Amino acid sequence: MRRHHLTIRIAVPLAAVLALSACSTPEVAETPRDSVSTAAPSVAAGDAGALLAAHGLVGKSGSEVVEALDRLDAQRPLPLAASVRYDEVLLSDGTIEASMPLDGDEFYLSIAPYETTTHECYFHNLGTCRGELAEADVKVTITTDSGEVLVDEDATTYANGFVGFWIPKDLAGVVVVTKDGKRAESRFSSDAEGPTCLTTLQLL
Template sequence: MTSLSRRTIISGGLGLFGSTVLVACSPTIPDTGSVGTADALEPRARQLLAAHGIQASTAEDAVTALDQVSQRRPLALTGSVGYDQVAFADDSDQVTVPLTGGQFYLSMAPYRTQTHECYYHNLGGCQGELTDTPIHVTVTTDSGTTLLDEDATTGANGFTGLWIPRDHTGTVTITAADTTASTLFNSGPDGPTCLTTLHLA
C-alpha cells in the first residue's frame, strides 16, 4: 500500500499550458487565487469545451464528460483536476474554473502489468492499462464509513472517475475478476485526484 501523503514528481510528454507546464498527468494545478462561487460555467469555458464536443452546464459536468470521452489519450483538450478547480486547455486557449459542488473527483486506474505516476488527474492526458474493464469499487473512510460500494467499468482511458465527499481519508479497494487492489485516498486540499497504484493481484 502506497502512502498518498506526499506529492509525486513525474516526467515525460511535456506541453505548454500558458506559463504552467503540464504533463500527461499533471503534478501541479495553476495558482489562480480565488476560484469564485458561481455554479454555472462561464461563457469562455463553455466555448472551449464546445469546440471539442463537450456540452456541460457546470465544471463538474464537464469533468465527468471529458473523462468519459471514448478515445484513447492524449486528447486535444486537457483538463487537470484539483481539489476545488479544474484547468482546461488546448493549443489555443486555457481556462481554470471552480468546482462548486462540494465534492472531490477521484479517478482510478487499476492495472496488471504497467502503470504511470500521477497526482492530479489529467482528463485528456492520462491513459491507464485496463480499458473497458468491469470492476467493483469500495471507498471507505478511516473511521469505517463506506462512501461508495458499487460496480463500475473503466473507460477508454483505463480510468474510473467518482465524486466523493471532500476532506476524508481512507482506503479505496478495486476488484476485477478474481483480483483485488487497495490504496489510500485523501480527498482534502492536498489530496491526489489520480490513483494509479492499484495493482490487481
C-alpha cells in the first residue's frame, strides 16, 4: 500500500522551480532539490494541507496525485507543477515544493504519440507537458526485451495529449503505438535513470 508521506520546503530557489515548470530534461533533473536557503522557515503541516487542498489533492497518495493530474481535463499549464520520477512526484506551486513518494514496484510511464509536433521531455511534468494528439484513440503495446507483454490495449490520450501506464520497475523494452494505420515505436526503460515521459513516438 502506498503511504501518504509528504515533505514540504518553502522559498525554493528559482532553478528548482524552473525544473518543475516544464518538461524536464536530464540536465534540469540534476539540479539539487535540497539547495534551500537555511534562513527559510519550516512549513507547518497545516500549510501542507492547504497546498494540497487548493488543488483538490487532499487524502490522495502519490500515485493517485499522478493519475488525477495527468487525466485532468484542463488547459496546460496548470497552477501546480508535478514532475514524475522513479519513486516520487515533486510538486510545486512556485512558492512551496512537496515530495510525495511513489511506493511499490510500479513505474509511471506517460507517452505522447504525435504526427507532426512534439517536444523534448525526460521527466513527465503533469502540470505543463502537452502532446499534439489530445483525446485521440490509439492502440498501445509495451513489451519487455524478454518478450513479456506488459500492456496490450486500446487507449485514449488525455486532454494533455498523453496517456499513462503503470508498469513494473527495472525493465526495458519497446513501446508500440498505432493509430489509423500509422505506427510508432520507441524504447523505454523503467529503472531509476529511465524517463517517465516518452515523446519520440512519431506516427508514420
